[in-house]
Amino acid sequence: MDKASSTPVENLYVHVPFCARKCSYCAFFSEALSGELVDRYVSNVVRELEIVAPDLRPRTIFFGGGTPSLLSLRQWEQILASMERLNLNGAAEWTVECNPATVSLDKARLLRSYGVNRVSMGVQSLNPELLDRLGRIHSREMVFRSFDVLREAGFTNLNLDLMFAIPGQTIEMWRDTLKEALAMGSEHVSCYEVIYEEDTALYEQLRAGEFAVDEALACDMYDELLERASAAGLQQYDVANFARDNASTPRATTLDPPSYACRHNINYWRGGSFYGLGPSATGYVRGVRTKNWSNTQLYCEQLEKGRRPVESSEKLSALARAGETAAFGLRMVAGWPFKEFQLTTGHDLPEEWADDIAECQQRGWGRTAPDRFHLTSEGLRFADAAASLFLR
Ligand SMILES: C[S@@+](CC[C@H](N)C(=O)[O-])C[C@H]1O[C@@H](n2cnc3c(N)ncnc32)[C@H](O)[C@@H]1O
Numbered sequence: 001m002d003k004a005s006s007t008p009v010e011n012l013y014v015h016v017p018f019c020a021r022k023c024s025y026c027a028f029f030s031e032a033l034s035g036e037l038v039d040r041y042v043s044n045v046v047r048e049l050e051i052v053a054p055d056l057r058p059r060t061i062f063f064g065g066g067t068p069s070l071l072s073l074r075q076w077e078q079i080l081a082s083m084e085r086l087n088l089n090g091a092a093e094w095t096v097e098c099n100p101a102t103v104s105l106d107k108a109r110l111l112r113s114y115g116v117n118r119v120s121m122g123v124q125s126l127n128p129e130l131l132d133r134l135g136r137i138h139s140r141e142m143v144f145r146s147f148d149v150l151r152e153a154g155f156t157n158l159n160l161d162l163m164f165a166i167p168g169q170t171i172e173m174w175r176d177t178l179k180e181a182l183a184m185g186s187e188h189v190s191c192y193e194v195i196y197e198e199d200t201a202l203y204e205q206l207r208a209g210e211f212a213v214d215e216a217l218a219c220d221m222y223d224e225l226l227e228r229a230s231a232a233g234l235q236q237y238d239v240a241n242f243a244r245d246n247a248s249t250p251r252a253t254t255l256d257p258p259s260y261a262c263r264h265n266i267n268y269w270r271g272g273s274f275y276g277l278g279p280s281a282t283g284y285v286r287g288v289r290t291k292n293w294s295n296t297q298l299y300c301e302q303l304e305k306g307r308r309p310v311e312s313s314e315k316l317s318a319l320a321r322a323g324e325t326a327a328f329g330l331r332m333v334a335g336w337p338f339k340e341f342q343l344t345t346g347h348d349l350p351e352e353w354a355d356d357i358a359e360c361q362q363r364g365w366g367r368t369a370p371d372r373f374h375l376t377s378e379g380l381r382f383a384d385a386a387a388s389l390f391l392r
């Protein structure tokens, strides 16, 4: 066994596939809460943790969904105690996604007591009409209340998810949400432009001509976001992500991520390995990408038979993987330091992607520095198109 294959994986994603109600824009795999199935899921996710535990020493953990905060105190206790028994606790960054309607002080304290140290809260908007339009189950007041509860429980690293270019959202509505959300003083903010995903209510409404997409307005909203986030002391480190920097750990360059940047996501963008557990989760371990069954019953059945609930796995060629890694990493403001790219992929970015780098530069999307290639602020706006040039 070579060294890389004997080193335990350091990043873990766990998918919790339940929501109280489906939001109108969301295509993440989740289903309605039903008591029995949730208990069965909890027992089986523990089984899945047991299978991978010998090959796992987590530095980052992310429980996403779905709505992880929907699990009851008892169900959380079962998962957290199992993780302790399996020696999986103690990650430097451990995030749990929460919906503002399902945060309680008891739950927050329980998570904190086992070492969860970051909560990502889905806010989307602070405008009551838009919350309704998006099918959110919480009010704006619940956002403020849950934020205070999380602080009271001792969380000092909180993220708020916001969305813009929501149908019916005016620039004034976006300004108001940004102003109020930034005033809450979270350490991290993620802001996503609405994506019209197939099989969502919003997509159907768009197709039926109930509203039109206004690209110019979306661009104005993004500009407003960049300006206000920066004025609030948050530093952009990826297309959609902004974080505070406590400045106690000096950074090599101001392009590098600030101290409250999400390390778990950075590992994805940098092409690192991670285990993905739970229904529909993807993982990437030693060059092999896996995808679990997107069906909670089937997921449970597999584990109950003692099998890993993997629906498919594929090993990409080194070049295809390097192309993907280049594309993902360019989402970051830091771009790709050439040495780091070489170490991660074994490929030479400035040489093998010379034409794509030149193309980006010519369009005003990219800039080459002595040690790296990175997108400009214009390029970050078109990050998906820029990144796709690098795929192989
Ligand atoms: C998997 S959700 C988890 C958050 C949690 N379930 C909640 O909604 O409170 C993660 C985030 O992705 C974003 N998101 C989901 N679907 C999206 C879409 N179609 N377009 C843009 N952003 C989306 C939302 O901001 C959401 O908070």
Ligand code: SF4
Pocket (backbone or CB within 6 Å): 018, 019, 021, 022, 023, 026, 027, 028, 030, 065, 066, 067, 099, 122
């Ligand atoms: S946005 Fe969050 S709460 Fe809404 S359906 Fe998706 S995962 Fe569930």
